[in-house]
Amino acid sequence: MLELRDVRLVHNPGTPGEVTALDGLSLSVPKGQFVAIVGSNGAGKSSLIQIVSGTLRPTSGTVVIGGRDVTRQGDHRRARHVARVFDNPHLGSVPELSIEDNMALALRRGGRRGLRPAVTKAHRALMRDRLAMLGLGLETRLSAPVRLLSAGQRQSLTMIMAALTAPEVLLLDEHLAALDPGTQSRVLELTLDLAADLGCTTLMITHNMDHATTVGDRLLVLSGGRLASDLTAESRGALTSDALTTLLAAA
Ligand SMILES: Nc1ncnc2c1ncn2[C@@H]1O[C@H](COP(=O)(O)OP(=O)(O)OP(=O)(O)O)[C@@H](O)[C@H]1O
Numbered sequence: 710m711l712e713l714r715d716v717r718l719v720h721n722p723g724t725p726g727e728v729t730a731l732d733g734l735s736l737s738v739p740k741g742q743f744v745a746i747v748g749s750n751g752a753g754k755s756s757l758i759q760i761v762s763g764t765l766r767p768t769s770g771t772v773v774i775g776g777r778d779v780t781r782q783g784d785h786r787r788a789r790h791v792a793r794v795f796d797n798p799h800l801g802s803v804p805e806l807s808i809e810d811n812m813a814l815a816l817r818r819g820g821r822r823g824l825r826p827a828v829t830k831a832h833r834a835l836m837r838d839r840l841a842m843l844g845l846g847l848e849t850r851l852s853a854p855v856r857l858l859s860a861g862q863r864q865s866l867t868m869i870m871a872a873l874t875a876p877e878v879l880l881l882d883e884h885l886a887a888l889d890p891g892t893q894s895r896v897l898e899l900t901l902d903l904a905a906d907l908g909c910t911t912l913m914i915t916h917n918m919d920h921a922t923t924v925g926d927r928l929l930v931l932s933g934g935r936l937a938s939d940l941t942a943e944s945r946g947a948l949t950s951d952a953l954t955t956l957l958a959a960a
Pocket residue numbers: 720721728729730748749750751752753754755756757
């Protein structure tokens with residue numbers, strides 16, 4: 710369960726540049742629910758993701774993950790429970806390191822700094838198992854440097870890495886935006902498979918209206934740092950991407 714209670718996020722308070730990015734947002738997401746989030750530019754989507762990841766702390770309000778109040782906990786301490794994938798496929802892995810070393814780094818995420826446990830046989834088996842899900846043959850190329858992979862392959866690897874520590878919450882910040890349509894479909898399918906396998910609570914920001922109207926269990930529309938609409942998959946059923954575009958423009 711992920712809960713935000715009356716969360717406000719104000720940038721540059723008390724200055725002429727004061728901006729309210731989140732304006733008393735309350736949200737409750739049951740464990741395992743997959744939520745798509747849309748909103749116009751500046752609606753507060755990335756702010757919401759950063760509040761949940763712990764990169765930003767709210768000006769007021771409370772963030773609860775799995776029953777624990779994590780409001781004052783920084784992103785490093787949350788990293789074992791909260792994984793985040795960015796829009797840029799090149800941000801999720803280290804190009805000069807091998808696939809195995811990148812995955813080993815992901816396995817250590819949120820662990821104590823400085824500790825470098827060796828990659829065990831069990832780790833390597835887990836890596837191969839997860840990489841095989843991609844159907845790209847990467848499980849036989851563990852020592853290949855990540856820089857040799859295409860953008861789609863790298864984003865697929867990033868998804869696999871994000872899921873390695875079985876996070877409670879998976880945050881996807883327009884993670885398909887830089888991919889071509891065919892690769893988008895493949896990475897989206899992988900995303901849904903991983904989220905279902907792990908049973909993690911997932912928030913996926915998207916500007917793709919087709920994805921917003923079809924993917925996941927719930928659709929949130931953000932506007933001005935508030936929830937303008939909160940639709941279940943059932944109530945979203947008849948919503949076309951054109952109708953959602955109109956709804957967004959009016960929100
Ligand atoms: N560091 C910052 N300093 C000042 N204002 C900020 C900062 N970060 C975000 N904002 C403002 O907060 C508001 C919400 O921004 P946010 O990035 O969350 O929107 P978004 O919905 O993710 O937009 P986009 O779709 O363009 O990425 C915007 O008005 C933005 O200009």
